[in-house]
Amino acid sequence: MISTRGRYALRVMIDIAENGNGNYIRLDEIAKRQGISEKYLESILVLLTRGGLLEGLRGKGGGYKLTKEPSEYTLGSILRLTEGSLAPVACLKEGADTCQKSVSCKTLPVWKEYYKVISDFFDGKTLADLI
Amino acid sequence: MISTRGRYALRVMIDIAENGNGNYIRLDEIAKRQGISEKYLESILVLLTRGGLLEGLRGKGGGYKLTKEPSEYTLGSILRLTEGSLAPVACLKEGADTCQKSVSCKTLPVWKEYYKVISDFFDGKTLADLI
DNA sequence: CTATCAACATATCAAACAAGTAGGTTAATA
């Protein structure tokens, strides 16, 4: 299951792409439009900003804006940042120590294949496809 | 993410298919072979039995056995039972009240398409493919 | 008919995570 964090992140990126036009947009504007609490939204925008998908500017006239064109953001890049990983099982998470049973594991090939299906799906779509 | 419950369920179904040969297999045998605690395994076997994927018999000579051929079990049917649903987002879960924003929601089509990809993947594979 | 066996049932628990809240700090701009 994709958590609300990831789902909100997609909606917010679309919001900025649609309403930004290269200008900075304030957090409270986005929160109001999307019906998300300002504080919760903030925790999501922090992730997107730290990950380089958004640029934040403080003070009057500040806000958030995209760092690239909508067509350059894959959904995978947004979800990986907010969900942590797209791996369907723990043993396939990047950085996980390889399971001892992996050699004889009858299910591992399915999870690997599934992981590829997921990745291909989300990396094959961009923000521009959703607008 | 697929939880351990679903992952164990797959492994257990494979175990019974491989070691059963139509006979009843005891829970503790499966637990030992798969390295799962007996009690935790029990909670999974209950789901599979109630869902009609396995048949349980009590007393001496009892245990669990498959109710059909391995090729007749899709991975989808096993995972849906143990994971509850394969829906990638809450608003697509069967029985969920339709979101008010669904008409204007820019992300809903992606989730629907993704849901189909997931379903097709797991319904397109059977236990027999894993043995 | 009784002891044993093994599935069935119910209740509880600790840890982790999701989702959301609260309050204070820094850096731009007017």
Place this chain on the structure above:
DNA sequence: TATTAACCTACTTGTTTGATATGTTGATAG
């Protein structure tokens, strides 16, 4: 220098996951 709005840290609350413990029912063997 005041205001603005992003940034940062910490906390709360509820749910889920994974697991454990104890007891009950029904089938079989002797």
